Amino acid sequence: MAARSEELFKRAVKRIPGGVNSPVRAYGAIGETPRFIDRAEGCYIYDVDGSRYIDYIDSWGPMILGHNFPLIREAVIKACEKGLSFGCATEIEVEMAEFICGHIPHVEMIRMVNSGTEAVMSAIRAARGFTGRSKTIKFAGCYHGHSDALLVSAGSGVMTSGIPDSAGVPEGCTKDTMTAVYNDLDSVRKLFEQAPGKVAAVIVEPVAANMGVVLPEKGFLEGLRELCDQNGALLIFDEVITGFRLAFGGAAEYFHVTPDMVTYGKIIGAGMPVGAYGGRKEIMEMVSPSGPVYQAGTLSGNPVAMAAGLTQLKYLHSHPEIYDDLEKKGKKLYGGMEEILKKTGKDYQINHISSLGSLFFTGQKVKDYTSAKTADTNAFAKYFLGMLGSGIHLAPSQFEAMFLSAAHTDQVIEETLDAVEKYFREENKAFRQDELKGHADE
Numbered sequence: 001m002a003a004r005s006e007e008l009f010k011r012a013v014k015r016i017p018g019g020v021n022s023p024v025r026a027y028g029a030i031g032e033t034p035r036f037i038d039r040a041e042g043c044y045i046y047d048v049d050g051s052r053y054i055d056y057i058d059s060w061g062p063m064i065l066g067h068n069f070p071l072i073r074e075a076v077i078k079a080c081e082k083g084l085s086f087g088c089a090t091e092i093e094v095e096m097a098e099f100i101c102g103h104i105p106h107v108e109m110i111r112m113v114n115s116g117t118e119a120v121m122s123a124i125r126a127a128r129g130f131t132g133r134s135k136t137i138k139f140a141g142c143y144h145g146h147s148d149a150l151l152v153s154a155g156s157g158v159m160t161s162g163i164p165d166s167a168g169v170p171e172g173c174t175k176d177t178m179t180a181v182y183n184d185l186d187s188v189r190k191l192f193e194q195a196p197g198k199v200a201a202v203i204v205e206p207v208a209a210n211m212g213v214v215l216p217e218k219g220f221l222e223g224l225r226e227l228c229d230q231n232g233a234l235l236i237f238d239e240v241i242t243g244f245r246l247a248f249g250g251a252a253e254y255f256h257v258t259p260d261m262v263t264y265g266k267i268i269g270a271g272m273p274v275g276a277y278g279g280r281k282e283i284m285e286m287v288s289p290s291g292p293v294y295q296a297g298t299l300s301g302n303p304v305a306m307a308a309g310l311t312q313l314k315y316l317h318s319h320p321e322i323y324d325d326l327e328k329k330g331k332k333l334y335g336g337m338e339e340i341l342k343k344t345g346k347d348y349q350i351n352h353i354s355s356l357g358s359l360f361f362t363g364q365k366v367k368d369y370t371s372a373k374t375a376d377t378n379a380f381a382k383y384f385l386g387m388l389g390s391g392i393h394l395a396p397s398q399f400e401a402m403f404l405s406a407a408h409t410d411q412v413i414e415e416t417l418d419a420v421e422k423y424f425r426e427e428n429k430a431f432r433q434d435e436l437k438g439h440a441d442e
């Protein structure tokens, strides 16, 4: 069934570490061959063996309008006709910055980079430059890309890699990173007390989506805002996943909490390799060449990527109904999954908000890294394969999110729910049969 993918994977492992260019793609947590993708359209993705799947990865977030959205494709083709990269200033970079700053009140200035990793790394450097302090507080299970200082108790692929933190990161690089517990303000307070006057910034995924989806409890983000103000530290929202997805103004708008700085990733490139960091003018003016914090990049603000990203942002801004639609679709999908779990007697957890959701194979409420880790990853792997067999393409890890797009129709969501129900009914049957067999063997 996946002969061509298998063949490609055999070739890939000989030349690419683990056969992939980003670990989570390798299906390591699933024990299967990754499907190699040929193309995608709307809510569907097609592999090289000709199988079609309903896609819930959405390129890890940016495909809010669905894959290969015609307007974005046309903008990219038009931009390509003028040349792919100049390494010089362009008009579209100015338009992009003006558009974002004109519509997101807490972003007064913004700098384009090429990925979320780069955005976060640079934002923290700017925060350090601005405050003259060196320490950062992050949260266990939050993932902010793979820069040295932030690969501490990280989420995403690190959670399934079997190693607590990455090799190759010298102690010196992480000595200024302090780790707090998500949804636990006391843990943050204690860290501030341990290092008075030394914390430059608190960085948080306002909705954690790299240990599975974990929602901020009431008062958590507001409490972080207060603690940062009391301690003279900056609050950075990593909105690589939530930016322009939960609301046009991201989680900051959704929860009415204003960060000092924000980081964006792939979403602002509509899937092209883009990231950005921005915030208050006085902070951003610290960045070179207007200030002493150095940060640079030949491909930053690349005209093709800007054309894709700006087209998506403009479309989202002029179609605010998309956000209500995503809320409704989220309720239908994740609410439907909750009903199925109740019916089939499964005590699993579904965390969800708007288009983002996760099914955790645990009976415990998932509110932080420790509770997320109680999930049964073998049960997830079985479920993943069952869903793949029914034509549903999920992220191949218990600790990643499901992403809905505007292209997922009600009918497609119903098909997905049918597949979920079928899986759990069959799994219950198999379980009962094993039980009966167990008794017969006694």
Ligand code: HOZ
Pocket: 022, 023, 024, 025, 060, 143, 156, 157, 210, 400
């Ligand atoms: N959790 C990552 C996205 N935020 C998964 C994608 C990747 O690392 O390739």
